[in-house]
Amino acid sequence: MELKICHLYPEVLNLYGDRGNILCMTRRLEKRGISCSVKSVGIGDEDDLTGYDLFFIGGGQDFEQEVLLNDLGKGKGASIRSAVEDGKTFLCICGGYQMMGHYYQTHEGVRCQFLGAVDLYTVGDKMRMIGNYAFTLGEESGGGCVVGFENHSGRTYLGEGVRSLGTIVKGYGNNGEDKTEGVRFRNLFGSYSHGPILPKNPQLCDHILKTALEYKYGGAELAPLDDRMELLAHDRVLKAYLN
Numbered sequence: 001m002e003l004k005i006c007h008l009y010p011e012v013l014n015l016y017g018d019r020g021n022i023l024c025m026t027r028r029l030e031k032r033g034i035s036c037s038v039k040s041v042g043i044g045d046e047d048d049l050t051g052y053d054l055f056f057i058g059g060g061q062d063f064e065q066e067v068l069l070n071d072l073g074k075g076k077g078a079s080i081r082s083a084v085e086d087g088k089t090f091l092c093i094c095g096g097y098q099m100m101g102h103y104y105q106t107h108e109g110v111r112c113q114f115l116g117a118v119d120l121y122t123v124g125d126k127m128r129m130i131g132n133y134a135f136t137l138g139e140e141s142g143g144g145c146v147v148g149f150e151n152h153s154g155r156t157y158l159g160e161g162v163r164s165l166g167t168i169v170k171g172y173g174n175n176g177e178d179k180t181e182g183v184r185f186r187n188l189f190g191s192y193s194h195g196p197i198l199p200k201n202p203q204l205c206d207h208i209l210k211t212a213l214e215y216k217y218g219g220a221e222l223a224p225l226d227d228r229m230e231l232l233a234h235d236r237v238l239k240a241y242l243n
């Protein structure tokens with residue numbers, strides 16, 4: 001078995017070391033003897049994304065998101081939308097998550113018309129939402145508690161019937177109002193969590209990997225790994241900041 005991973009816009013969207021999620025996914029695949037390749041696809045690069053199994057998009061500052069608009073409009077946006085519609089697996093963090101919605105309006109009023117791949121929209125505000133936070137994952141995403149770090153001015157609102165990724169336990173999440181965090185649409189996982197999110201939440205990483213493997217091969221069993229260190233880090237954050 002093999003997974004082809006596409007790291008979208010790493011040169012622009014890589015706040016708070018979000019690329020650590022790529023390292024986490026590749027290590028957890030390799031430890032199980034599952035081969036994987038990672039290709040960075042940035043501004044001006046190919047827009048035929050049909051050969052990839054799993055996509056990762058990190059976070060970015062407002063102006064960095066504005067930089068992407070032109071490239072998305074040239075063809076990559078349509079390819080990303082098709083991949084989401086086809087059920088390919090995505091992990092989209094913060095700015096990369098906002099990009100999947102209809103638009104992101106910065107707190108200065110600049111409206112970035114984004115992909116509309118998921119029925120959501122985001123409006124920026126002067127007051128940023130910053131801090132360690134925790135949320136419980138929906139059962140369809142494996143359940144359990146996720147710890148992370150958020151830093152965003154955007155308030156994201158999900159469309160009617162659109163499922164969140166989870167429910168806030170402590171912190172802001174999508175908008176600091178409705179206790180939702182992130183989005184789960186088809187096989188797209190969107191979250192505000194930097195951190196990076198996956199290393200301290202191994203169960204979520206494995207759930208995302210299984211989703212991509214099941215889509216490609218019809219089924220996948222992931223042997224358990226020794227996650228003592230990962231869970232120590234997870235519980236440390238929970239205890240130190242979120243109790």
Ligand code: GLN
Nearest residue numbers: 059060062094095153154
């Ligand atoms: N620029 C967006 C916001 O401020 C996304 C930030 C991020 O990716 N951390 O909401």
